[in-house]
Amino acid sequence: MTRLSNIKSLLIIPLLLVLAGCEDFLSTExxxxxxxxxxxxxxxxxxxxxxxxxxxxLFAESMSxxxxxxxxxxxxxxxxxxxLFEEVEATVDEQDxxxxxxxxxxxxxxxxxxxxxxxxxVANPEEYSAxxxxxxxxxxxxxxxxxxxxxxxFDATQANPSPGIPYVTVPEKVVLKQYDRRTVDFVYSxxxxxxxxxxxxxxxxxxxxxxYHFNRxxxxxxxxxxxxxxxxxAKVLQYANAVFPGANIGDNLRPWNxxxxxxxxxxxxxxxxxxxxxxxxxxxxxxxxxxRYVAQYRYGMxxxxxxxxxxxxxxxxxxxxxxYPLYTQGDNNYLIPKLNEYFVRESVNAEIGFPYVMVPxxxxxxxxxxxxxxxxxxxxxxxxxxxxxxxxxxRVSNYNPSTHRITSSRITSFFNGMNLRSxxxxxxxxxxxxxxxxxxxxxxxxxxxxxxVQHQTSSGQVISVPATDPRRVLQIPQTATLAGIEQNxx
Numbered sequence: 001m002t003r004l005s006n007i008k009s010l011l012i013i014p015l016l017l018v019l020a021g022c023e024d025f026l027s028t029e030x031x032x033x034x035x036x037x038x039x040x041x042x043x044x045x046x047x048x049x050x051x052x053x054x055x056x057x058l059f060a061e062s063m064s065x066x067x068x069x070x071x072x073x074x075x076x077x078x079x080x081x082x083x084l085f086e087e088v089e090a091t092v093d094e095q096d097x098x099x100x101x102x103x104x105x106x107x108x109x110x111x112x113x114x115x116x117x118x119x120x121x122v123a124n125p126e127e128y129s130a131x132x133x134x135x136x137x138x139x140x141x142x143x144x145x146x147x148x149x150x151x152x153x154f155d156a157t158q159a160n161p162s163p164g165i166p167y168v169t170v171p172e173k174v175v176l177k178q179y180d181r182r183t184v185d186f187v188y189s190x191x192x193x194x195x196x197x198x199x200x201x202x203x204x205x206x207x208x209x210x211x212y213h214f215n216r217x218x219x220x221x222x223x224x225x226x227x228x229x230x231x232x233x234a235k236v237l238q239y240a241n242a243v244f245p246g247a248n249i250g251d252n253l254r255p256w257n258x259x260x261x262x263x264x265x266x267x268x269x270x271x272x273x274x275x276x277x278x279x280x281x282x283x284x285x286x287x288x289x290x291x292r293y294v295a296q297y298r299y300g301m302x303x304x305x306x307x308x309x310x311x312x313x314x315x316x317x318x319x320x321x322x323x324y325p326l327y328t329q330g331d332n333n334y335l336i337p338k339l340n341e342y343f344v345r346e347s348v349n350a351e352i353g354f355p356y357v358m359v360p361x362x363x364x365x366x367x368x369x370x371x372x373x374x375x376x377x378x379x380x381x382x383x384x385x386x387x388x389x390x391x392x393x394x395r396v397s398n399y400n401p402s403t404h405r406i407t408s409s410r411i412t413s414f415f416n417g418m419n420l421r422s423x424x425x426x427x428x429x430x431x432x433x434x435x436x437x438x439x440x441x442x443x444x445x446x447x448x449x450x451x452x453v454q455h456q457t458s459s460g461q462v463i464s465v466p467a468t469d470p471r472r473v474l475q476i477p478q479t480a481t482l483a484g485i486e487q488n489x490x
Contacts, residue, residue, distance in 0.1 A: 133201025
């Protein structure tokens, strides 16, 4: 376990002031008059906003088993209600809320549909194939995230007739159009259709900064994630191996135990979500204060939770210790510097503006984890263990390949005699948990495997939420009922 003496004290880091044009962080749509969007480049510019500019990280992390009630701290209602598994009473304008994320996903879908509609009417559609591919991938992604949060989670072992979310494929033409939810199975079939149609059309050369768009690596990573949920493990491997040339994932993992180890907290913040980092495959700008309060939320990671989150290091031989730098912002407020806030002014001379956080939507690490899990289920255990060791080689402090070795016997021993395949899968889940802590990713694994949640309040109340509990499905926003969308049952 990481020793307490390794923890560094971190004063609250000042916000990084970034102007709108810096490094193309804040892209804007061109003139919305359709007549002016008449070239592939202008459609590409339109598509810069075909990604949700709301964040799922706070409510996903708060629902997971990565957080505890610290008794005191920043009292944010999305953080609080998510931890307590109560409906978050928020509006679409409230940052980091489920309602804002819902609205942002459908806004992104609307942009993608507008681009597709424009492309369908041009005289030379073949010149817009890359833009069509991006629009299809963006539309599929936003629907995929919506159905995973606001519907019963997809189960590949059986039919999924429960209500999905509206799959919107045409531009909005009326103020209050009525929508049907259809089923989760239907939504997944539409996601797959868009994904498979769009992926071959992606062309990285059409982007100024490919990592702000569905580039080929990100598109393959999305397919890899999609088929992991569907448990089509052969396709998981197919798309994982297509992410990097020569399937070389190792050189693209974050260098936590080398380059990152020497960075200050501010340098880590300035590095983690950069397009220059090989590990980042797709980045999205989100309207969020998460970077400001990540360590200070009342329902967050305390030291006891860190010991739990980081326990996977015990699978590695040689008394291994993770190289992740753990910092504090006051008593019991722990964080790993990752997602930083930057401030975008309303104009160059303005004193007011809005906080944003750049979020990695797909990373090399996730691709590696998906590949390991797929190989485990395909009984390619030697390949899976080799990739577990590849991950450890980038994450263990003072890594020594002859000392810090993950073996089948280490895995089965750690999990008390569990069969090797299940042991590898559980190892992946532990490694993913620590790798993506405070990024909201743990919740997806908890949903995929039906991992029960047990949250305890500082007053001693225990909130138990088993896999079948309807509270694990986010409530459809009240505003959506105006479009005839029924809410989830409780």
